[in-house]
Amino acid sequence: MIAPRRIDVDVAPMPYGVTIGSGLLASLGERLRADLDPGPCALVTDEGVAATPHADAATDGLRAAGFEPVRVVVPTGEAAKTPRVAGFVWSALAAAGLGRDRCVVAVGGGAVGDLAGFAAATWMRGVDLVHVPTTVLAMADSSVGGKTGVNLSAGKNLVGAFHQPRAVLADVDTLTTLPRRDVASGLAEVVKCAVLADRAALATLSQNAVALLKGAPGPLVDAVSLGVRVKAEIVAADPFERSGRRALLNLGHTTGHALETVTGHGVLRHGEAVAIGLVVAARLAAARGSGPADLVTTLEDLLIALELPIAVPDGVDPEHVVAATALDKKRAAGERRMVLPTLDGAEVVPVTDDALRAALA
Numbered sequence: 361m362i363a364p365r366r367i368d369v370d371v372a373p374m375p376y377g378v379t380i381g382s383g384l385l386a387s388l389g390e391r392l393r394a395d396l397d398p399g400p401c402a403l404v405t406d407e408g409v410a411a412t413p414h415a416d417a418a419t420d421g422l423r424a425a426g427f428e429p430v431r432v433v434v435p436t437g438e439a440a441k442t443p444r445v446a447g448f449v450w451s452a453l454a455a456a457g458l459g460r461d462r463c464v465v466a467v468g469g470g471a472v473g474d475l476a477g478f479a480a481a482t483w484m485r486g487v488d489l490v491h492v493p494t495t496v497l498a499m500a501d502s503s504v505g506g507k508t509g510v511n512l513s514a515g516k517n518l519v520g521a522f523h524q525p526r527a528v529l530a531d532v533d534t535l536t537t538l539p540r541r542d543v544a545s546g547l548a549e550v551v552k553c554a555v556l557a558d559r560a561a562l563a564t565l566s567q568n569a570v571a572l573l574k575g576a577p578g579p580l581v582d583a584v585s586l587g588v589r590v591k592a593e594i595v596a597a598d599p600f601e602r603s604g605r606r607a608l609l610n611l612g613h614t615t616g617h618a619l620e621t622v623t624g625h626g627v628l629r630h631g632e633a634v635a636i637g638l639v640v641a642a643r644l645a646a647a648r649g650s651g652p653a654d655l656v657t658t659l660e661d662l663l664i665a666l667e668l669p670i671a672v673p674d675g676v677d678p679e680h681v682v683a684a685t686a687l688d689k690k691r692a693a694g695e696r697r698m699v700l701p702t703l704d705g706a707e708v709v710p711v712t713d714d715a716l717r718a719a720l721a
Contacts, residue, residue: 362381362382362577362578362581363381364379364380364381364384365379365380365381365581365585366378366379366380367380367585367588367589367592368592369504369505369524369592369595369596370592370596371506371524371595371596371599372599374524374526376395376524376525376526376527376528377527377528378503378504378527378528378529378530378588378592379391379527379528379529379530380499380530380532380581380584380585380588381530381531381532381581382531382532382533382577382581383531383533384529384530384531384533385414385417385418385421385492385529385531385533385534386417386420386421386424387421388418388421388422388425388492388529389421389422389423389424389425389426389427390421390424390425391527391529392422392425392427392463392490392526392527393425393426395526395527396463396488396490396526396527397461398425398426398427398428399426399427399428399462400427400428400429400430400456400457400458400462401422401427401428401429401430401458401462401463401464401465402429402430402432402449402452402453402456402458402462402463402464402465403415403418403419403422403429403430403431403432403465403467404432404434404449404464404465404466404467404468404472404475404476404479405418405431405432405433405434405466405467405468405472406433406434406435406436406437406440406468406469406471406472407433407434407435407436408436408437408468409467409468409469409472409494410431410433412494412534412537413537414467414494414534414537415431415467418465418467418492419431422465429465430452430456430458432448432449432452432453434448434449434472434475436471437469437471438471438511438516438625440471440472440475441471441474441475441509441510441511441516441517442510442511443510443512443519445475445510446475446478446479446482446510449475449476449479450479450482450483453479453483458483458487459484460484460485460486460487461487462487462488463480463487463488463489463490463526464476464477464479464480464483464487464488464489464490465489465490465492466480466489466490466491466492466493466503467492467494468492468493468494468495468498469493469494469495469497469498469502470493470495470497470498470501470502470503472498473491473493473498473502473503473508474502474507474508474509474510474517474520475508475510476489477489477491477506477507477508477509477523477525478508478509478510478519478520478521478523480508480523481508481520481521481522481523482521486523488525488526489523489524489525489526490525490526490527490528490529491503491525491527491528491529492528492529492530492531493528493530493534494534494535494538495535495538495542495546496535496538496542496543496545496546496547496549496550496580496583496584497545497546497549497630497631498546499530499532499546499584499587499588500546500549500550500553500583500584500586500587500588500591501546501549501587501591503525503528503530504528504588504591504592504595505524505591505595505599505606506522506523506524506525506595506599507520507522508520508521508522508523509521522599522600524599530584530588532575532577532580532581532584533577535575535580536575540573540667541629541667542629543572543573543575544573544631544632544666544667544668545629545630545631545632545668546631547565547572547583547631547666547668548612548630548631548632548634548635548638548663548666548668549587549631549634550565550583550584550586550587551565551635551638551659551662551663551666552609552611552612552634552638553586553587553589553590553591554586554590555611555638555642555655555659555701555706556590556594556608556609556611556701556705556706557590557593557705558586558590561586562658562659562662564582565583565662565666566661566662566665568582568583569662569665569666570665572666573666573667591609594606594608594609604708607699607708608699608705608706608707608708610699611637611638611641611699611700611701611706612634612635612636612637612638612640612641612699613634613637613699614637614685614696614698614699615633615636615637615640615641615681615685615698615716615720616630616633616634616635616636616637617633617684617687618681618682618684618685618687619633619636619637619672619673619676619681619684620633621684621687622676622677622680622681622684623673623676627673628669628673631668632668632669635663635666635668635669635670636669636670636671636672638659638663639656639659639660639663639670639671640716640719640720641698641699641700641701641719642655642656642659642700642701643656643718643719644698644700644711644715644716644719645700645701645702647715647718647719648700648709648715650700650702650703650707650709651700651701651702651703652701652703655701672720678717678720678721679717681716681720682713682716682717682720685698685716695710696710696711696712696713696716697709697710697711698711698716
């Protein structure tokens with residue numbers, strides 16, 4: 361049995377803890393009793409997770425501690441993040457008679473967390489939220505930081521709110537039902553965090569690559585803990601994206617989001633696109649002389665070991681990728697701005713079309 365890790369996220373008005381371990385779902389309700397009163401609650405999950413043992417285990421864990429979960433099942437993936445589905449969740453909360461003193465428990469990946477978090481943020485002007493992430497990406501990234509939202513036809517996450525959870529419980533045993541490719545994709549965000557704040561961890565991730573992809577609990581707990589620790593430190597310093605510190609979490613994402621757009625959402629996993637973006641960012645930094653010269657090779661070797669891509673897919677025109685970065689939210693005064701690694705962290709700097717073309721080649 362692996363001893364659970366707890367990482368505190370120090371945000372106002374109410375700090376919260378992220379518990380990471382193996383075999384935690386059975387004690388979900390008991391762990392929540394320290395922060396929440398037992399009674400009715402909503403358990404929001406998606407059709408994919410509902411078909412695994414995880415939703416049942418979370419439900420049983422809640423009931424064992426006196427909670428009364430009402431299950432709300434939504435579509436899988438980005439199809440859940442729409443105003444229509446948000447309305448469905450609100451209606452389910454109303455039918456369950458969920459008052460302001462109750463909570464919403466999100467069991468699933470990032471899309472479920474974003475949707476359930478948005479529903480919790482807006483139901484009766486805000487009720488408690490608990491995240492039980494079931495993907496590496498959700499554990500190490502999206503469940504921490506308080507971002508919630510739904511998509512519109514005009515773009516992703518255009519409607520949302522900051523709503524910090526009361527608690528996050530990440531049970532790495534839930535990852536055993538994921539395809540290997542999805543585990544690898546989520547690990548790209550952990551690699552990003554290592555580049556931002558713990559370069560020494562890159563070697564450890566490389567050494568553990570095979571074990572991570574096989575779902576070994578110990579290395580997964582270590583990897584998720586790394587991602588949570590780094591994100592918690594950045595979120596605590598900039599909880600509402602006002603100081604610019606939180607923008608550093610977009611390392612690899614300017615190119616990554618552009619690749620997702622150009623290839624069509626779903627062709628590349630998010631983490632696969634971010635992996636390519638990390639290599640591009642390292643190349644840009646090396647060309648500027650502001651980043652470590654050996655980081656490109658280090659990243660390429662690690663990402664290959666994690667079965668992640670390191671180059672723009674065949675058939676994708678780099679010019680289309682360059683053009684797609686024009687929609688990046690860090691763009692200011694008509695200038696593309698990207699997060700690039702430095703010798704000891706990262707910085708947001710302007711990047712020209714020609715520089716980006718060269719890094720994409």
